[in-house]
Amino acid sequence: MKRLPLPLIALLSTVCTDAAFAADDPLTRPVPADKLWTTPHEPQHIYGDTYYVGSAGLSSVLIRTDEGLILIDGTLPQWAPQIEANIAKLGFKLKDIKYVLNSHAHSDHAGGIAAIVRDSGAVAIASPSGAKALRDGHVVADDPQASDTEMASFPAVARVREIADGEVVRLGKAAVTAHFTPGHTPGSTTWTWTSCEGAKCLNIVYSDSISAFASDGFRFQADATHGDLTALFRKSIQTVANLPCDILISTHPDASGTDERLAKLAKKREPNPMIDAGACRRFAAKYDKMLDERIAKENAAKAK
C-alpha cells in the first residue's frame, strides 16, 4: 500500500503551532495525538455494495451503484490521499464519486472532504448546520468543541448541498437516508441504507458520533448562551438505538466494536462477522451513560 510520508508530516508538525497551520495545506497540519487515526487500514468489502475505505481509527465508507459511487466521510485532511488510494485499490474510479456525505463537521471526519470533492468532482451533502461548517471550513459557533483548535477547522469544501432530516440521497438503486442525530455537534447526521447479496438485503447504519465530548467550559445543560441540549441529545441516542440495524459502522470504528468486526471479516466472510443485530443498541447504551457522566460533571462543576 502507498503510504503518506508520515515522518515528513511529523517533521513539519514540529515547526507549526496549532494556530499557524494553513487551513488548505493539510501537510502543514500537526498529526493528531491518536495514532490510530493515521494508521493505514486495508480497504475491505463489507457487504453487498458497501466497502470500508477509512483508516484504522477513522471510518470512511463507499457505496457502489450502477450510476456511480457514494462516499461517506473523508477522515482527516492529511488522510484524503489514503482514502483515494484505498478506493483505487478496490478497483473504483475517483471520478465516479457523485456524492460525499458527512456525519459531522469536525476535522477528523470532514477534513479530507475538500480534497476528495476537488479530485472527484463530487458534491458534498450534509445537514444545514453541517453544510455551513463545510462551506466555512470551520465549526459552527454553537459546536460543543468550538474552542478545540484541532477539531474546529479544516479545508473548506467547494460544493456543498444541504439535506433535510429524513431525506433520501438516491443514486442508481442506492437510497441513503439522513437521520439527524444532533448532540456531538448541532449538525450531526446518521446515514442508513440497505445492501443486498442475492435476495438477502441488510440494514446498514453509519452512525455519527453520539459521544458527549466538549471543550472545557461547555455545558450540554442550559447556560447563558443556549437552552438545554440534553433532551435533544438523548433523543438522538434513542434514534440510533431504534434504527433497523444489521450492520453498524461508527465514525470511530473502535467506539462500537466496528474495528473488531472488520478484523474478523478480514479472516472470514461466512457467516459475515459484520452482522450484529444488537450493535446499535449497545453503542447507544454506552453513550447514553457517557452523557449521564458528563451531566454529573457539569453539576459538580456548578456546585463548586
Ligand SMILES: [Zn+2]
Ligand atoms: Zn467529532
